[in-house]
Amino acid sequence: MTTNTAALSNIGALDAAHHLHPFTHMDKLNEGGTRIIQRGEGSLIFDNQGKKYLDAFAGLWCVNVGYGRKSIADAVYQQMNELPYYNTFFSSTTTPTTLLAQKVTAHAGAKMNHVFFTNSGSEATDTWFRMARVYWAAKGMPSKKQVIARRNGYHGSTVAGASLGGMKYMHEHGALPIEGIHHIGQPYWYVEGGDLTPAEFGLKVAQELEAKIEELGEDNVAAFVAEPIQGAGGVIVPPESYWPEIAKICKARNILLVADEVICGFGRTGSWFGHQHFGFEPDLAPIAKGLSSGYLPIGGVLVSDHVADVIRSVEFAHGYTYSGHPVCAAAAIENIRIIEEEKLVERVRDDVGPYLAKALASLLDHDMVGDVQSVGLMAGIQMAADKKTRQRFAKPDEVGTWVRNHCWSNGLIMRATGDRMLASPPLIITHEEIDFLVGTLRNALDAAWKELR
Numbered sequence: 322m323t324t325n326t327a328a329l330s331n332i333g334a335l336d337a338a339h340h341l342h343p344f345t346h347m348d349k350l351n352e353g354g355t356r357i358i359q360r361g362e363g364s365l366i367f368d369n370q371g372k373k374y375l376d377a378f379a380g381l382w383c384v385n386v387g388y389g390r391k392s393i394a395d396a397v398y399q400q401m402n403e404l405p406y407y408n409t410f411f412s413s414t415t416t417p418t419t420l421l422a423q424k425v426t427a428h429a430g431a432k433m434n435h436v437f438f439t440n441s442g443s444e445a446t447d448t449w450f451r452m453a454r455v456y457w458a459a460k461g462m463p464s465k466k467q468v469i470a471r472r473n474g475y476h477g478s479t480v481a482g483a484s485l486g487g488m489k490y491m492h493e494h495g496a497l498p499i500e501g502i503h504h505i506g507q508p509y510w511y512v513e514g515g516d517l518t519p520a521e522f523g524l525k526v527a528q529e530l531e532a533k534i535e536e537l538g539e540d541n542v543a544a545f546v547a548e549p550i551q552g553a554g555g556v557i558v559p560p561e562s563y564w565p566e567i568a569k570i571c572k573a574r575n576i577l578l579v580a581d582e583v584i585c586g587f588g589r590t591g592s593w594f595g596h597q598h599f600g601f602e603p604d605l606a607p608i609a610k611g612l613s614s615g616y617l618p619i620g621g622v623l624v625s626d627h628v629a630d631v632i633r634s635v636e637f638a639h640g641y642t643y644s645g646h647p648v649c650a651a652a653a654i655e656n657i658r659i660i661e662e663e664k665l666v667e668r669v670r671d672d673v674g675p676y677l678a679k680a681l682a683s684l685l686d687h688d689m690v691g692d693v694q695s696v697g698l699m700a701g702i703q704m705a706a707d708k709k710t711r712q713r714f715a716k717p718d719e720v721g722t723w724v725r726n727h728c729w730s731n732g733l734i735m736r737a738t739g740d741r742m743l744a745s746p747p748l749i750i751t752h753e754e755i756d757f758l759v760g761t762l763r764n765a766l767d768a769a770w771k772e773l774r
């Protein structure tokens with residue numbers, strides 16, 4: 322709806338001239354040119370050429386209620402007119418901010434009744450990272466400062482986020498990780514499990530946490546963080562043995578357990594939060610993405626009562642100008658209201674989640690598909706050069722990129738991490754759209770199998 326039509330016809334050139342994109346090699350992008358997304362409706366997006374795509378990635382794991390929700394736009398407009406901004410620093414709050422705090426904690430566990438607001442998942446990471454250290458210091462244990470995370474985890478792109486994340490290529494930019502952060506292995510059985518069963522392997526990688534705590538000294542460790550299901554790392558669903566063992570170790574060793582719910586939260590797994598799906602109770606849980614379905618930027622950290630009780634007893638010197646921004650809060654409230662009213666969490670658990678799992682299982686007969694993992698509407702499809710031996714392709718990244726590009730050319734947005742194809746569609750996706758997703762992916766795999774061998 323821009324009025325500057327001269328600029329509109331020229332957006333590609335302007336973008337190449339002025340805009341540095343995230344996680345992008347700009348010279349390579351500008352060779353091919355950027356895609357300009359114009360409009361969205363339901364699970365579909367349209368580019369400025371009118372080409373239609375099924376967005377099986379919900380933007381960037383976030384558009385849980387789908388595109389084109391007028392009621393969110395209306396809530397935002399109304400709040401914008403009434404009070405576009407006020408801060409929550411100086412003994413103040415705004416009504417949407419406080420109502421959102423109540424609404425979001427109502428869906429967390431019985432022992433998790435507080436939230437600290439941020440503008441993004443990365444800021445949520447920085448927030449709990451500082452909060453965990455303040456918590457132990459306030460309890461008279463200031464030496465508990467070290468934080469343990471996982472290789473191939475993702476917790477955002479700020480200095481603390483990229484440090485806690487286990488992405489090597491991110492560490493290489495800016496001499497990360499910062500001091501006090503340690504990484505253990507990930508529960509990625511298909512590639513790292515060797516001859517162990519998934520259950521044995523799940524236990525083994527969980528016990529790496531115990532060994533790391535032992536190495537650092539329990540009195541020096543503040544927290545362990547992990548995504549209930551690794552998202553950016555490739556939708557890696559841990560074996561069932563994994564989370565109970567992790568939770569047990571954190572409790573026994575007096576370590577805060579942080580569940581990064583930025584992707585898993587707000588219905589994606591068929592529960593409100595990923596830790597509920599796996600049946601464990603974290604002490605802290607960063608949230609973002611599905612909190613507002615991406616309509617406006619907002620994130621936060623859910624804080625369990627025993628941590629909140631300690632944090633409330635000190636002045637926690639942390640916060641953002643836009644912590645609890647009233648307009649973003651209004652968008653999030655309406656987003657959660659939609660999830661509740663349309664029973665989208667139940668829909669994922671009982672209807673579209675199982676439907677997607679069944680449709681994806683049909684790909685297991687494909688020569689190139691080694692494994693399929695999905696929980697709710699979060700799926701990872703593992704490709705392999707030889708599925709009998711779990712042998713990977715020589716260049717996993719190239720295979721993923723090739724299949725992804727084929728999907729995009731055929732109107733399906735998926736993402737690839739290495740040799741895994743990832744899906745994370747809006748929670749409103751229909752059965753027909755899931756059929757299109759799996760059919761288009763199969764065609765892409767067929768083409769790749771011919772091309773790449």
Ligand SMILES: *Cc1c(COP(=O)(O)O)cnc(C)c1O
Pocket residue numbers: 382440441442443444446475476477478548552553581582583584609610620
């Ligand atoms: C996206 C993501 C983040 C970072 O959120 P931003 O809003 O991009 O800062 C953190 N943790 C997980 C698990 C994520 O997927």
